[in-house]
Amino acid sequence: MNNQICQCVFYGLLAMLCCGCEFPADTTFKDGIIYCSEGNPDSFNPQTTTNHVTLDASAHQIYDRLIEREPYTGNYLPGLALSWQLSDDKQTLDLTLRRDVAFHTTKYFMPSRPFNADDVLFTFNRWRLKTHAFYPVAESYPHMQSYQLRKVITDIKKLSEYKVRFTFAHSNHDFLSHLASDYMSILSAEYAKALEKLDAKTQIDKLPIGTGPYLLVDYIKDEYIRFKAHSDYWQGSSTLKNLVFDITPQSSRRLAKLVTGECDVVAHPAASEMALLQEKANIALQSKAAENTAFWAFNTNKPPFDQIQVRRALAMAIDRQSIYRSIFYGTAFPAESVVASSSWGHHSGLPKLEYNPEKAAKLLAQANIPQNFSLEIWSPHIERAYAPNSLKMAELIRSDLARVGIKSTIVSYEWSTLRRKLAEQDYDTVLMGWTADLPSPDNYLQPVFSCAAKEAGINYANWCQPEFDDLINSAMQAPQNEIAQGFYHQAQSLLRQEMPVMPIAHSMSFLAKRRHVINVKFVPFSAISFKNAEKY
């Protein structure tokens, strides 16, 4: 009797294990892609953040922009706007909008009309007008605030159902590049109105409605984000049915999942494991030029980091060579300036940053820094393109600092927590970086070091120097790139002089995927896009 039960259980288990081969073909795996992403998005609205995790999860999945930029040529292509006309004095921009573009139909919203001029007005007025009902819903609009776009646009007018006119305060040729950036994703005005009636305005950034190729189904923090293909997408529905972001903060775990096939695409494969990946036949790497800068930012609001001499001495104490060797494994270029060397605004004439611990110790003593002075190094618990291993970088910096008699403590935070804590401005130093999202060189300067950026909370050195702001404003208004270049060079020399941050590296960024996944768009100045992705 007992024996029979045992046999039953045994064969039952055996059957469970083995019957895989007899199932009817399961198309679930063919119709969907799992992307192992590196962290939790803080919302699903690119307007409200400069966090690339959020941009990756929203900008090109959920939304579309009025115009799109060709990644390599820099030409503009029609998006939700069919055509655009910049007036001769460059003070007005007329856009003709595309018809019959459907918004997402989801569990939480049923659109009754297609995209039109009202949506454009809502999208821009939401962050532009402080009196707008949805303005206070988000804490800040960092990109727009750091570029002061509110002052650039004086008016947006609806000329007809499908025509919109932007009016600028002064002649502006750079605005198209903003329009094509991830931050200018188009929201639904009808959805906003519905939320206002329900008194649930905050929902607009958490449960998004857009016109993009995928719609949000479900988001569980630390676990996954589930998207479904938008069946009425104006460019034709995706060949995929499902797209899932599997949130996996550890890069070793992401890599393991790629090998076992649990992920089809992974973000930021670790530089140390690149060689291993290249050996695997079924795995391919995609790379993107080094349009980013990793830096060590000093909180210039807090003594003694408000003294230039201290900041320079600390930078002098760090051996950057050992960082390149043990963290980037040859996938990065040393950074002498914060503007990446691939940009035309890069100042190549800056001397190399000096590494000289003895001199650093002397400078610190001159600045009356006591022996056994201690500081905190905050480090994000996430891999970014510019920082494949922030914690290890912090440890190297700590040992370098110990050599000049400075004690340091490393504080590691999860990414969105770190950003929240940084907003409180009570820190010493932080390992940060910037990935460019516009091709213009001022994108390395304006959103990172300007006074406006400090107000928007993305200037992690809390450094504000009117002289610097004047230089980049002059550069942006310069009629020719050659003249602008001069201003950019001066601005970079000023940064070197003042050293609010110590630039560390410009790093290549990578995406690893299984070979049967193709057409994942992974290009500079843009978040990842699965719009045309296919699996075979």
Place this chain on the structure above:
Amino acid sequence: MYIYLLRRLNLLVTTLFVISVFSFSLGHLFPGDPVVNFSGQQSLTFEEYDVLEKKLALDKPYMVQYFAYLERMIEGDFGFSFSSERHISDEFLRVFPATIELSVYAILVALCIGLPLGLLAGLKKNKVVDKVIFSLSTIANSVPIFWIGLLLILLFSLNLGWLPISGRLNLLYEIPAHTGFVFIDIALSDIDNKPAVYQNAFLHLILPTITLATLPTTLLIGMMRSSVISVMNSQFIKAARTKGLSYYQLIRRHVVKNAILPILPQFGLLFNTLMTSAMITEFIFSWPGVGYWLIEAIYQRDYPVIQTALLIVSAFMVFLNVLLDIIHSLLNPIVRKDIHG
């Protein structure tokens, strides 16, 4: 019997009191404002803050605050998570079934493997079989569980490619969570191709279950072995033997039951190790349970979640231990006598 129950309940209440006081004081000890820490709401206007402070009784003396806190805990109002901004009680109900599910499977595996092996080792005391079983279990017992987990991943997932390493189900399968127990949810869902989904869930279960079951199995083997040895040496076994019972009958009728009874109270110990190992296992295999939730909350400095998770998990452990004690005393009258004694 009633006195015994009363004593156990007394123990329960005292321990819960200490735990709740600790958890309550965490709200004040964590950095930041107590109102924010207790409520979990970070962006408050001044008016909202005042209302909330009154509601949570945080403007009153500590004693009053504590009782207000206790009342909220009993009602299941734990506030909001900092990072997800959802109700902590909802989050907990989402992750808790996953932990229970994994623990139950691990316990079942441990019982199915540990008890028979322990019995065998005890019966064949000091023979080769016993030595092999005993030394294997000692090795397994002394190896850290995270290392076993990683080793299993390396072998079965990365090298052989047989088993997945994370989660409960491939994420492309969209199974709505009704109960939180994967197999029940699959049964309730209206997805096509259910056998494939079941198989996928089963494959996901193998490595975490083995990892989690290792420690309890070795403990069970040890307990069962020594218990069997002591039973085998007792007078009534000798008597039964002289009566002419066959070896097989002897074991079935007398040894198994009498050997299991004395180790029942130690099951509490088993649950304790199980719970701590479950947290580590969940983290290794990204199993979305309480442990994974708590560890992520620590990374994210999500104070309300840390506070609540500690409170609930420890209260749950205390309940379970007391419950096992009571069940044991109902089944085994000798214990009650001892305590009266």
